[in-house]
Amino acid sequence: MSFTKEKLLYAYTTMKKIRLFEEKVYELFTEGQMPGFAHLYAGEEAMATGVCAHLTEKDFITSTHRGHGHCIAKGADIKLMMAELYGKSTGLCKGKGGSMHIADMDIGMLGANGIVGAGGPLACGAGLMAKTLGTGQVTICFFGDGACEQGTMHEAMNLACSWNLPVVFVCENNGFAESTPFGYHCAAKNISDRAVAYDMPGITVDGSDFFSVYEAAEQAIGRARRGDGPSLIECLGFRYYGHFIGDPMIYVTEEDQQRNRARDPIETFKKRVLEHELLSEEEMSEIDGKLVADIEEAVEFGRESPLPDIKEVLTDVYVNYP
Amino acid sequence: MTARKKTFRGAINEALRLEMRRDPTVIIFGEDVAGGATLPHMEGENREAWGGVEGVTKGLAPEFGRNRVLDTPISESAIIGTAVGAATTGLRPVAEMMFIDFLGVCFDQIYNQGAKMRYMFGGKAQVPMVIRSMIGAGTGAAAQHSGSHYSIFAHVPGLKTVVPSTPYDAKGLLISAIRDNDPVMFFEHKVLYDMEGEVPEDDYTIPLGVADVKREGKDATIVTLGRMVHFSLEAAEKLAIDGLEIEVVDLRSLSPMDESAILESVTKTHRLVVVDEDNPRCSLATDVIALVADQAFDYLDAPCKMITAPHTPVPFSPGLENAYIPSVDRIVSTVKSLIG
Numbered sequence: 001m002s003f004t005k006e007k008l009l010y011a012y013t014t015m016k017k018i019r020l021f022e023e024k025v026y027e028l029f030t031e032g033q034m035p036g037f038a039h040l041y042a043g044e045e046a047m048a049t050g051v052c053a054h055l056t057e058k059d060f061i062t063s064t065h066r067g068h069g070h071c072i073a074k075g076a077d078i079k080l081m082m083a084e085l086y087g088k089s090t091g092l093c094k095g096k097g098g099s100m101h102i103a104d105m106d107i108g109m110l111g112a113n114g115i116v117g118a119g120g121p122l123a124c125g126a127g128l129m130a131k132t133l134g135t136g137q138v139t140i141c142f143f144g145d146g147a148c149e150q151g152t153m154h155e156a157m158n159l160a161c162s163w164n165l166p167v168v169f170v171c172e173n174n175g176f177a178e179s180t181p182f183g184y185h186c187a188a189k190n191i192s193d194r195a196v197a198y199d200m201p202g203i204t205v206d207g208s209d210f211f212s213v214y215e216a217a218e219q220a221i222g223r224a225r226r227g228d229g230p231s232l233i234e235c236l237g238f239r240y241y242g243h244f245i246g247d248p249m250i251y252v253t254e255e256d257q258q259r260n261r262a263r264d265p266i267e268t269f270k271k272r273v274l275e276h277e278l279l280s281e282e283e284m285s286e287i288d289g290k291l292v293a294d295i296e297e298a299v300e301f302g303r304e305s306p307l308p309d310i311k312e313v314l315t316d317v318y319v320n321y322p
Numbered sequence: 323m324t325a326r327k328k329t330f331r332g333a334i335n336e337a338l339r340l341e342m343r344r345d346p347t348v349i350i351f352g353e354d355v356a357g358g359a360t361l362p363h364m365e366g367e368n369r370e371a372w373g374g375v376e377g378v379t380k381g382l383a384p385e386f387g388r389n390r391v392l393d394t395p396i397s398e399s400a401i402i403g404t405a406v407g408a409a410t411t412g413l414r415p416v417a418e419m420m421f422i423d424f425l426g427v428c429f430d431q432i433y434n435q436g437a438k439m440r441y442m443f444g445g446k447a448q449v450p451m452v453i454r455s456m457i458g459a460g461t462g463a464a465a466q467h468s469g470s471h472y473s474i475f476a477h478v479p480g481l482k483t484v485v486p487s488t489p490y491d492a493k494g495l496l497i498s499a500i501r502d503n504d505p506v507m508f509f510e511h512k513v514l515y516d517m518e519g520e521v522p523e524d525d526y527t528i529p530l531g532v533a534d535v536k537r538e539g540k541d542a543t544i545v546t547l548g549r550m551v552h553f554s555l556e557a558a559e560k561l562a563i564d565g566l567e568i569e570v571v572d573l574r575s576l577s578p579m580d581e582s583a584i585l586e587s588v589t590k591t592h593r594l595v596v597v598d599e600d601n602p603r604c605s606l607a608t609d610v611i612a613l614v615a616d617q618a619f620d621y622l623d624a625p626c627k628m629i630t631a632p633h634t635p636v637p638f639s640p641g642l643e644n645a646y647i648p649s650v651d652r653i654v655s656t657v658k659s660l661i662g
Contacts, residue, residue, distance in 0.1 A: 060411060062407075091444070092443075092444070092446075093442060093443045093444035093446065094444030094445065095444070096441060096442060096443070096444045097442040097443055097444065101442040101443070103442070103443045103446070103447070105410070105443060105446045105447050106446075110407070110410060110411075111439065111442070111443060111447075113435075114434070115430055115434050115435070118403065118430060118431065118434065118435055120400075120403065121399055121400045121401075121402065121403020121404050121406070121407065121431055121435075122403050122404075122406055122407035122410075122435060123407060124400060124403065124404040124407060125403060125404040125405060125406055125407020125408035125409070125410070125411065125413075125415075126407045126408070126410075126411045127407075128349075128404055128407070128408045128413070128415075129407070129408045129411040129412045129413045130411075131389075132347075132349060132389060132390070132408075132413060133346075133347070133412065133413075139407075151399060152399045152400070152403065152430075152431075155395070155397035155399050155400035156400050156403070158395055158397065158400070159394065159395060159397060159400040159404065162395060163392070315445065316440055316441050316444060316445035317440065317441050317479050317480055318440070318480065318482075318504045319440070319448050319502075319503035319504050320502070320503065320504065321482075321504070321531075321578055322529070322530075322531045322532075322578050
């Protein structure tokens with residue numbers, strides 16, 4: 001594998017941006033400054049980043065309830081994201097979606113989703129569009145290990161493979177369906193083994209390692225773009241913050257927590273690029289400094305933006321309703 | 323425009339065909355919509371194959387090819403979710419869900435995904451899809467293949483719900499539905515498929531949310547749609563023998579609903595009967611009566627009456643099924659009781 005400097009900078013910047021964003025959101029929610037509730041992506045940064053590194057703004061992704069990371073990796077503006085989380089009129093969805101339905105249609109981010117496993121069929125739809133019109137666009141369906149047990153995911157994988165759609169299924173296996181451990185909710189040892197049932201390639205990779213995810217995604221997305229059909233990538237990883245903010249995570253042992261911290265995706269990446277002298281400590285700390293300022297700016301923007309006009313409750317239900 | 327006789331089935335087929343010719347982003351998919359078409363051993367007289375279990379999409383696969391007329395696996399959630407995803411990204415899919423009862427399998431993709439997407443995303447998405455599905459009792463298909471259930475969809479913000487009653491309306495409403503930028507549920511009564519009527523050859527549209535007065539009268543208003551339009555017209559014919567002039571308002575769409583047509587008719591006739599093949603709780607019938615009670619109460623000379631299916635599933639045994647479906651006799655006697 002060889003990497004352009006640009007790609008490595010993208011990788012580091014994106015992962016760090018997700019981490020800082022999520023840490024800030026955690027802080028704001030915990031302080032009661034933000035309404036509703038949120039599911040944080042911290043710990044899984046290498047997965048969205050390694051996959052989206054191969055996409056352009058024209059490609060599509062479907063996301064999950066844990067969607068901030070996908071949104072950032074796909075290229076959404078964090079100011080508009082933060083405003084959305086604050087429920088402000090300047091938000092990506094004018095404050096009507098919130099954390100769980102955040103979307104950015106302009107860059108092919110087809111929405112976080114409050115329904116586990118619902119993104120599979122939607123990804124098939126975007127894939128069908130690209131195939132029918134011959135646009136060359138690829139669609140990534142991100143889903144969690146919990147979603148693997150939804151019928152929709154089986155239906156979607158079967159349909160995508162039957163119709164040879166340009167869709168890549170990326171399972172982010174963080175080990176828990178809410179609080180239920182993988183071994184209790186999934187009858188398979190590896191989710192990637194299920195690819196066999198649909199006659200597509202399946203692979204399990206270390207989801208904490210950007211380079212492993214990147215390489216697997218390169219193969220799968222290349223295959224989809226060539227018209228050779230779907231693939232399934234299972235990324236093994238963990239999340240730092242529990243299912244939602246406020247989840248005390250009593251179901252994760254201290255031992256597991258320690259093991260997770262030891263394989264932190266950003267630290268793993270840094271170690272690798274420093275070892276191989278691909279990026280320098282200075283370059284990365286410069287990025288850190290800029291990102292901290294960007295996050296503060298985003299918070300400021302979100303906080304200061306106006307709330308939606310009350311009349312907005314009635315708009316955007318239909319394009320036209322006589 | 324030349325009009326000629328077409329069946330209800332043929333009118334829908336023609337609407338699909340014309341829209342697919344006009345717009346390359348219109349595609350159709352569902353269980354058996356091609357149904358064997360284009361298979362090598364199905365040439366000659368079998369060339370058009372099944373074209374759906376009721377033959378509504380017959381001939382479309384040979385004309386437009388398998389890339390635009392797609393047989394799906396029996397995966398209802400995948401069918402509807404694919405339609406939603408395709409619609410938000412640039413196609414105008416027409417998905418077929420064989421029976422309305424099957425929509426229970428994939429309700430999430432309709433009401434959490436397709437219907438809510440535009441709102442959740444602050445108006446930045448549109449979902450121009452049509453879901454066609456069969457409704458109605460009368461063929462002995464029993465509880466899981468005979469429901470009407472359209473009120474469930476009319477209840478959901480973000481969806482439009484259309485129920486045509488004639489071949490002419492079916493064609494014009496379906497063309498409008500396909501061109502519409504919102505998700506439209508389009509329900510076809512299976513007993514009407516063989517019904518014939520005048521249908522112009524060319525394309526034409528009937529706006530969604532505009533009722534049609536199928537018969538004018540001054541003594542009572544019947545508000546209805548779908549197959550019940552024909553039962554109501556038959557009842558009106560019988561009542562005419564007694565000198566009663568009954569107005570039959572065919573709503574054609576439940577959502578949007580043509581409230582002004584209902585109010586206009588009731589303020590003229592002062593009596594209202596709603597005839598609805600769906601179950602009665604929180605239904606088209608209760609909705610129309612609530613509207614009139616709220617906005618035309620002072621014009622009423624008699625209580626509003628609803629004639630609906632009972633609060634039961636559709637039974638199998640022919641006698642029971644007949645008892646389930648609102649009858650012409652019930653309509654006649656109910657209207658008479660109001661005029662007395």
